[in-house]
Structures are given as C-alpha cells and as structure tokens.
Amino acid sequence: NAGVTQTPKFQVLKTGQSMTLQCAQDMNHNSMYWYRQDPGMGLRLIYYSASEGTTDKGEVPNGYNVSRLNKREFSLRLESAAPSQTSVYFCASSEDPRHEQFFGPGTRLTVL
Amino acid sequence: QQQVKQSPQSLIVQKGGISIINCAYENTAFDYFPWYQQFPGKGPALLIAIRPDVSEKKEGRFTISFNKSAKQFSLHIMDSQPGDSATYFCAATLGSGGSQGNLIFGKGTKLSVKP
Numbered sequence: 001n002a003g004v005t006q007t008p009k010f011q012v013l014k015t016g017q018s019m020t021l022q023c024a025q026d027m028n029h030n031s032m033y034w035y036r037q038d039p040g041m042g043l044r045l046i047y048y049s050a051s052e053g054t055t056d057k058g059e060v061p062n063g064y065n066v067s068r069l070n071k072r073e074f075s076l077r078l079e080s081a082a083p084s085q086t087s088v089y090f091c092a093s094s095e096d097p098r099h100e101q102f103f104g105p106g107t108r109l110t111v112l
Numbered sequence: 113q114q115q116v117k118q119s120p121q122s123l124i125v126q127k128g129g130i131s132i133i134n135c136a137y138e139n140t141a142f143d144y145f146p147w148y149q150q151f152p153g154k155g156p157a158l159l160i161a162i163r164p165d166v167s168e169k170k171e172g173r174f175t176i177s178f179n180k181s182a183k184q185f186s187l188h189i190m191d192s193q194p195g196d197s198a199t200y201f202c203a204a205t206l207g208s209g210g211s212q213g214n215l216i217f218g219k220g221t222k223l224s225v226k227p
Contacts, residue, residue, distance in 0.1 A: 004155070040121070042201060042218055045215075048214060092155075098205065100161070102157075103155030103157065106153075106154075106155055
C-alpha cells in the first residue's frame with residue numbers, strides 16, 4: 001500500500017499561471033483534505049471532501065478549486081497563481097473526519 | 113470559537129530530559145484531541161490521541177495529559193532522544209461530523225533534542 005501519494009513533489013510557477021496538484025489514496029477512505037503549511041501558521045485547511053461526490057470550503061479556500069474525481073482521487077487547482085500561494089501543500093485522507101488522518105509527502109510550490 | 117493555541121513555538125531539550133508542549137482550546141464541544149509529529153520534508157503523522165473521558169493516555173515515552181475544566185491538554189515526551197527532534201502539532205475536533213468534524217490544528221512546536 002502506497003498510502004497517500006501526491007504529485008508533483010516540487011513546482012515553480014510564474015504569477016498568473018495555473019496548475020493542478022494531484023492526490024490519490026489507496027486506503028478506501030471516505031474523506032480527503034487539502035492543507036497548506038506556512039512557517040509559523042501550522043496546517044490550514046483549504047478544502048475537504050467528506051465523501052465521494054461532495055466538497056466543501058475550509059479555512060482558506062480563496063484562489064483554489066477542488067475536484068473529487070472518484071473515491072481515490074482529490075485534486076487541487078490553482079487557476080491563477082499568486083506569490084501568496086507559495087507554500088507546502090499536503091493532501092490527507094481518513095476513514096471519516098473523526099478518525100486518524102493520513103498525510104501525503106507534500107508538494108512544495110513556489111510562485112514567482 | 114474554533115482556535116487551538118499551542119506553546120511554545122520552539123523547544124530545546126537535552127537528551128534524556130522531558131519535553132512538554134501545551135495546547136489550549138476554546139470550544140467545549142471538542143471531543144477528540146490528537147497530536148501529530150512531522151519530520152523535515154515529510155507529512156505529519158499521528159503520534160497519540162485522547163478523548164475527554166480520560167485525563168491521561170500513555171504510549172511508550174509519550175503521554176497526553178488532559179484537563180477538561182481548564183480546556184488544556186499537553187504532550188509529555190519522557191527520556192527525550194535526538195530522534196524525537198521534529199515539529200509537533202496538537203489538534204482538536206468535534207464529533208458531530210460535517211465541517212465541525214474537521215481538525216483544527218495548533219501552529220506547531222519545533223522540538224530539538226541535543227545529544
């Protein structure tokens with residue numbers, strides 16, 4: 001079992017460019033999450049999907065969109081990247097919101 | 113309110129010492145309190161968790177102490193080792209599911225254990 005996988009590992013974008021971060025889990029989990037991690041700010045929830053077919057905003061959703069493609073996959077899209085979106089992005093999954101969340105290895109994104 | 117406040121931001125402990133990280137929460141409806149450990153370049157991983165029906169939970173060298181009346185909980189690492197050097201996050205959540213079931217994370221504590 002690979003657990004939670006994320007691609008790419010690193011990405012550099014110019015302001016205004018778009019990109020999609022991919023996330024997949026092989027644990028048959030219902031819930032999936034996207035977080036961003038910035039120094040001194042902890043982990044902040046961007047969007048989550050409590051179950052297949054549903055998505056909802058978290059604490060910092062502005063500038064992002066998500067797609068729960070199927071039970072395994074949950075993607076995060078930046079339509080027009082801004083320097084403020086420079087961060088490390090983590091995808092996570094859990095059986096349900098009250099159970100342990102399993103995190104992927106992260107994507108380090110730099111927006112110039 | 114939904115905040116979880118964590119202190120200290122950073123902590124330096126000698127090998128063999130006790131590391132203590134504290135968290136305080138505001139929402140009395142929170143009923144699940146996990147701690148996550150994150151090594152550099154890796155994603156966070158669950159270390160230990162507690163529910164408010166007990167005041168303490170111990171797993172090896174790691175102990176959570178929970179004070180419901182004070183709305184505080186803390187992580188104690190006994191006999192701290194250099195391999196414990198990592199960033200630790202406390203978190204809290206409600207049991208009702210929906211958006212209130214999502215984890216609220218503290219801002220993290222960077223622990224360095226000196227040999």
